[in-house]
Amino acid sequence: KAGVTQTPRYLIKTRGQQVTLSCSPISGHRSVSWYQQTPGQGLQFLFEYFSETQRNKGNFPGRFSGRQFSNSRSEMNVSTLELGDSALYLCASSPRLAGGPEETQYFGPGTRLLVL
Amino acid sequence: GNSVTQMEGPVTLSEEAFLTINCTYTATGYPSLFWYVQYPGEGLQLLLKATKADDKGSNKGFEATYRKETTSFHLEKGSVQVSDSAVYFCALRNTGNQFYFGTGTSLTVIP
Numbered sequence: 001k002a003g004v005t006q007t008p009r010y011l012i013k014t015r016g017q018q019v020t021l022s023c024s025p026i027s028g029h030r031s032v033s034w035y036q037q038t039p040g041q042g043l044q045f046l047f048e049y050f051s052e053t054q055r056n057k058g059n060f061p062g063r064f065s066g067r068q069f070s071n072s073r074s075e076m077n078v079s080t081l082e083l084g085d086s087a088l089y090l091c092a093s094s095p096r097l098a099g100g101p102e103e104t105q106y107f108g109p110g111t112r113l114l115v116l
Numbered sequence: 117g118n119s120v121t122q123m124e125g126p127v128t129l130s131e132e133a134f135l136t137i138n139c140t141y142t143a144t145g146y147p148s149l150f151w152y153v154q155y156p157g158e159g160l161q162l163l164l165k166a167t168k169a170d171d172k173g174s175n176k177g178f179e180a181t182y183r184k185e186t187t188s189f190h191l192e193k194g195s196v197q198v199s200d201s202a203v204y205f206c207a208l209r210n211t212g213n214q215f216y217f218g219t220g221t222s223l224t225v226i227p
Contacts, residue, residue, distance in 0.1 A: 004159070033215070035217075041219075042205075042217060042218065042219035042220055043160075043205065043217035043220075045214065045215060045216070048213075048214075056212075056213070056214055090159055090160065092160075104150060104162050104165060104209075105162075105215060106162070107152075107159040107160040107161070108159050109157075109158055109159040110159050
């Protein structure tokens with residue numbers, strides 16, 4: 001079974017631009033979560049989507065948004081990029097939203113975004 | 117609230133040394149606990165997990181025991197290898213199905 005895939009793997013943008021990142025979950029997984037990873041803050045939860053609906057949200061400004069499609073693929077958008085948005089953006093999928101205690105998340109390799 | 121605190125790195129060990137990476141948590145209810153590992157240039161991979169008090173998760177020679185009384189989930193390995201060099205993340209999943217991660221501990225194993 002193929003793992004979580006993220007595209008693109010690397011991205012360079014300038015301040016003020018916007019960017020869209022894509023995540024394809026493991027086949028059959030319906031929940032997709034997004035995280036921002038930076039050296040100073042570690043992993044911070046952005047949001048989680050399940051059945052095309054945002055179910056959980058972290059403490060990020062409204063410039064960060066996402067969506068999920070009927071095939072469970074998800075996109076994350078960041079508008080008006082700032083230098084501090086430079087980070088590794090990780091996507092993780094899991095079979096269900098309200099899974100039992102055995103549920104876990106499976107991570108993709110990430111998209112490394114550099115904002116100049 | 118929910119949070120995970122893990123020991124600061126970086127940690128440097130010689131091959132075959134004993135490894136402990138401390139992790140403590142704060143959570144409401146009864147969370148599940150995880151250790152993830154991130155190898156250079158890759159995403160996070162699940163290393164082991166425990167879903168209730170006194171459970172021991174184990175994988176690839178690594179172990180961690182869910183200690184409710186001390187709210188801890190320390191990662192241990194008896195004999196590390198160079199290939200274990202990576203960043204290790206402790207995490208919890210609360211009853212609301214939200215994940216919280218520690219800041220990560222970088223481990224370098226030298227031959």
